[in-house]
Amino acid sequence: MNLILLFKADYIDPHRVRLGDRRMTHIKKVHRARSGDLLTVGLVNGKMGTARVLEIAPDYVEMAVHLDKAPPEPLPLTLVLALPRPKMLRRIFQTVASLGVKEMYLINTWRVEKAFWSSALLEPVSIEKELILGLEQSRDTLMPRVHVRRLFKPFVTEELPGISRGKMALTAHPSPWDVCPRQISRPCVLAMGPEGGFIEREVDSLVDIGFKTINLGDRILRLETAVPYIISRLY
């Protein structure tokens, strides 16, 4: 937790917060904070700054908050991911949030196992929990938006053309296509397939709406490795 993320509900007056949950535990056990200590904080979807510890009680911590810094620039990237297996999904939420992605679509594809769709991790409250961990890790306050789309074809034909309009549109696919561009410095929509990849018909559907197919080289990377790898290339 390199930043303690605050919410409106934490405020007990305009410049003071009281925390009683896992953040309190973290402040006590990891920061080993004492009265007077300064901690890095940020208000969700707002500014970042510092908080001075005022009181450490058994069941709460009170801090005086001073917010004066903008959060890091959002990445102008929309990620479209085939729903990963739950174990991977948890880390992907954190990873994506820590990298500064603010828009993500989780979609169905031919090779996504049906059972993945019943994961409790897809509940909005579970998604937010993981995203918060990513923001706290990376020192950011802007909450990513995650959209869940269970039907591939209507999403790609009806919704995705609007999302990708005016942006660079890329499909990452291990095949003898073009290599991934570098430092594009413009908005981009990036589609990434499941384990085993998109099927050719899906790649074709994306080509039909203007997506360019690119590869990441000879090596096949796990999604959680491929995501930072490709983001680092693009921006």
Place this chain on the structure above:
Amino acid sequence: MNLILLFKADYIDPHRVRLGDRRMTHIKKVHRARSGDLLTVGLVNGKMGTARVLEIAPDYVEMAVHLDKAPPEPLPLTLVLALPRPKMLRRIFQTVASLGVKEMYLINTWRVEKAFWSSALLEPVSIEKELILGLEQSRDTLMPRVHVRRLFKPFVTEELPGISRGKMALTAHPSPWDVCPRQISRPCVLAMGPEGGFIEREVDSLVDIGFKTINLGDRILRLETAVPYIISRLY
């Protein structure tokens, strides 16, 4: 497992292997292979190619092996990592192997917790197990070499100057230094700190032997995200 990694001991004649371990289970359960099927294989530290399934018995699988392709080019990067916590270390071994890193040093630093050094994951056989998973994921055969160094000062003053001679030498450190260079196209030694980072004295020791300190931007990334991110930038 995008490639089945073979070892000399698997051969029962010059072109035939017999597998009876988790690779057999994978071939049966995940590939759902039948006699005659072709699978992607590679010989550890040797060539890649295909194997035709000859026989699927209850307790073994026999395949005829044809190796004709070189593995992907190794990355000319030596990673020097402060020993991560065991849970992270397991994934780091896989990640590093999948990205094509072939030389890695695990070192002690001020902020590495002492308890991490007693992890069973540091046994050579455990390290190799995780590295194999990374090679199988990415389709590579060249086994990375992992070196464990428990003492920071002698490593940095006596051994690291030799390792980094003639190479670009970088320390990743979140601070107002230069940004990470891109596409360096030359050998590099990269030092990365533990959670919480190197202490200033450690950064100074690295500066003293010619390491340039670079940062990855505003966001603080977990090691397993930072490693692919920085490798993608450098190469």
